[in-house]
Amino acid sequence: MRMPKKPPDVGAIWERIKDNQELIHKIFGEKGEKIALLVKGKYLHWDKLLYYSPPEGLSHEQWWFALKRQRSNLFKQVPLNDKNGEPFKHLEVGPIPEILHEIDQGAGGLIRIPEQITNPNTRDQYYVSALIQEAITSSQLEGAATTRKIAKEMIKTGRSPRDRSEQMILNNFKTMQQIGKIKDKPLFRELIFDIHQLVTEKTLDDSTATGQFRKSNERIVVGDMYNEIFHDPPPAEQLEERMAAMCDFANGKIPNTFIHPVIRSIILHFWLAYDHPFVDGNGRTARALFYWSMLRHNFWLFEFISISQIIRKAPAKYGRAFLYTETDGNDLTYFILYHLDVIRRAIKELHEYIKRKTEKLQAIENQLRGIIVLNHRQRELISHALRHPHQRYTIRPHQTSHNIVYQTSRSDLLDLENRNLLNREKIGKTWYFTPVDDLEQKLANLS
Numbered sequence: 001m002r003m004p005k006k007p008p009d010v011g012a013i014w015e016r017i018k019d020n021q022e023l024i025h026k027i028f029g030e031k032g033e034k035i036a037l038l039v040k041g042k043y044l045h046w047d048k049l050l051y052y053s054p055p056e057g058l059s060h061e062q063w064w065f066a067l068k069r070q071r072s073n074l075f076k077q078v079p080l081n082d083k084n085g086e087p088f089k090h091l092e093v094g095p096i097p098e099i100l101h102e103i104d105q106g107a108g109g110l111i112r113i114p115e116q117i118t119n120p121n122t123r124d125q126y127y128v129s130a131l132i133q134e135a136i137t138s139s140q141l142e143g144a145a146t147t148r149k150i151a152k153e154m155i156k157t158g159r160s161p162r163d164r165s166e167q168m169i170l171n172n173f174k175t176m177q178q179i180g181k182i183k184d185k186p187l188f189r190e191l192i193f194d195i196h197q198l199v200t201e202k203t204l205d206d207s208t209a210t211g212q213f214r215k216s217n218e219r220i221v222v223g224d225m226y227n228e229i230f231h232d233p234p235p236a237e238q239l240e241e242r243m244a245a246m247c248d249f250a251n252g253k254i255p256n257t258f259i260h261p262v263i264r265s266i267i268l269h270f271w272l273a274y275d276h277p278f279v280d281g282n283g284r285t286a287r288a289l290f291y292w293s294m295l296r297h298n299f300w301l302f303e304f305i306s307i308s309q310i311i312r313k314a315p316a317k318y319g320r321a322f323l324y325t326e327t328d329g330n331d332l333t334y335f336i337l338y339h340l341d342v343i344r345r346a347i348k349e350l351h352e353y354i355k356r357k358t359e360k361l362q363a364i365e366n367q368l369r370g371i372i373v374l375n376h377r378q379r380e381l382i383s384h385a386l387r388h389p390h391q392r393y394t395i396r397p398h399q400t401s402h403n404i405v406y407q408t409s410r411s412d413l414l415d416l417e418n419r420n421l422l423n424r425e426k427i428g429k430t431w432y433f434t435p436v437d438d439l440e441q442k443l444a445n446l447s
Contacts, residue, residue: 001316003230006327007046013065026057027066035066037074038094043337045324071331079245079254080271082330083234090263090332099340100260103299106347126354130304134291135172137308138284141315144168156437167202168284175199175288180303183295187250189243192272195288200281209279213239220276230323233276246271250293265293266339267332273322305350310342361386364443371446373419377402378412382421382443385435393422393433419446 017023027035037043039052046064054063075089082088136144136151144165151169154161161167175198185191197211204210214220214236222231234242248254250268259267269290276282287308294302311318321338325331364386368379381398385391399409413433416422420442422433436442 001230001319003228004045004047004320004323004327005050007068007329008061008064010065010068013061017062017065023057023062027062027069035063035070037067037070041094043093043333045328045334047324047327071333075331076257077255078259078267078332079249080267080274082274082326083232083238086330088267088325088330088332090267090336093333094337096336096340099344100262103262103340103343103347106301126304130306130350131173131176134176134306134308135169137306137312138172138287139165139168141308141312141318142168142281142283161202164203171199171201171203172284175284176291179288179291180295183292187247187289187292189247192243192247192285192289195292196278196281196285199284199288200278204280206279210281213277214279218279220279222276230319231274231276231326233274239275239277242275243277246275250289261297262294262299262340262343263336265290265297266336268293269339270322270325270332270335274326301347301350305343305346307339307342307346310345310349360440364440368443371443373446374416375412377404378416381412382416382435382439385422385439389435389439391435394430421446 017027035055039049042048044052044067049064049067050060054060058066071091074091074093076091077087077089080088132148132152132155135155136146136148139146146163146165146169151166153159154166155170155173161170175195178195178198182191193211200210216236218236220233221229222233223229245254246268249264249271252264269286272286272289273282278285290307291302317338321335324334328334365383368374368383371379374382377398381393385393393413395406395409395413398404398412399406402409404412413422413431414424417424417433421436421439423436425432425434
């Protein structure tokens with residue numbers, strides 16, 4: 001990732017053009033009013049504007065001046081200031097209202113929500129899958145080097161992490177579980193410290209730094225391997241006051257004007273990342289707070305959505321969204337637009353994932369009919385188990401359902417256990433049979 005070109009100073013541009021009446025008329029007169037706020041549908045930073053042709057009669061700098069003039073009239077300030085006391089602001093431009101409406105409908109209510117998620121019999125497998133996906137990709141964004149297969153095996157079997165990468169992923173998994181439990185609690189400093197402690201457990205060189213503000217003698221900057229500094233966060237002495245303000249913002253105490261809950265959640269993500277209050281784990285903590293805020297505002301679908309899997313596909317865009325905001329006068333619109341696109345794509349990915357799983361399930365059920373080693377009763381039971389992975393089966397109900405003798409029912413279930421399709425456990429005097437975790441794969445092998 002490279003540092004974006006810093007925009008020219010609009011004050012300096014004004015000094016150069018203020019005596020040119022013809023040019024002033026183009027910018028402030030009738031033609032100036034027609035200069036589009038968006039360029040081909042995009043809210044452009046100076047770094048990107050340079051690749052587009054300016055309106056006739058204007059240079060790139062003059063075009064930038066006209067754009068900044070229009071933006072300045074629409075900005076809304078938020079109660080976040082940079083380390084020099086300058087406020088951050090944003091505007092609702094272009095597709096933002098439309099995307100917010102889509103999220104309101106598709107992530108907060110029941111409109112277009114797949115049956116697999118509303119169905120309590122299958123809900124948990126999608127919930128756990130989403131937690132694992134977010135845990136892995138969020139950790140990979142911060143340098144974890146473990147495959148999804150290995151990480152999934154570690155989480156599902158409960159084995160201990162073998163290295164720092166696996167520990168990061170396990171920490172993230174536990175953190176996301178915890179976010180679901182504390183979503184109804186207000187945000188306060190100790191709760192953020194608890195989240196950070198979960199995120200960084202056994203991964204820091206100095207274990208005492210977990211759940212603690214970085215110290216004044218710990219200069220933490222965001223940079224690259226070539227020592228180019230992208231972000232130098234506020235000094236440690238400001239962190240106490242800044243976090244108190246962030247919590248008030250997260251809890252809706254400030255400002256006294258309406259901010260859409262999704263925008264508030266996105267700004268909260270940016271806020272903690274900007275302040276960088278910890279020696280490490282700031283990105284993972286920031287994304288965890290975003291989830292807390294979305295769930296707190298009843299966007300319950302976010303229990304099943306992974307934003308990090310989208311971010312990881314193009315991590316440089318994630319970094320640039322921060323840098324565009326910082327290098328263009330604290331304009332949060334860049335980060336908000338980027339984040340909304342991530343959310344929209346993450347929701348789409350969830351629907352596509354469920355569609356693929358459903359089609360795969362239907363294909364497996366079709367294959368079941370051709371597995372001649374299973375009788376029709378067993379095929380019916382396994383078909384039910386595919387859609388109800390936490391169902392427990394016993395001999396008597398199977399006997400009653402198919403009007404067979406006890407011994408035939410018992411043989412059906414034991415045979416399915418022998419073929420590694422069911423697990424068996426005795427509770428009291430009754431044997432219970434449950435589907436194996438990898439039932440789909442076992443069926444594929446059997447067929």
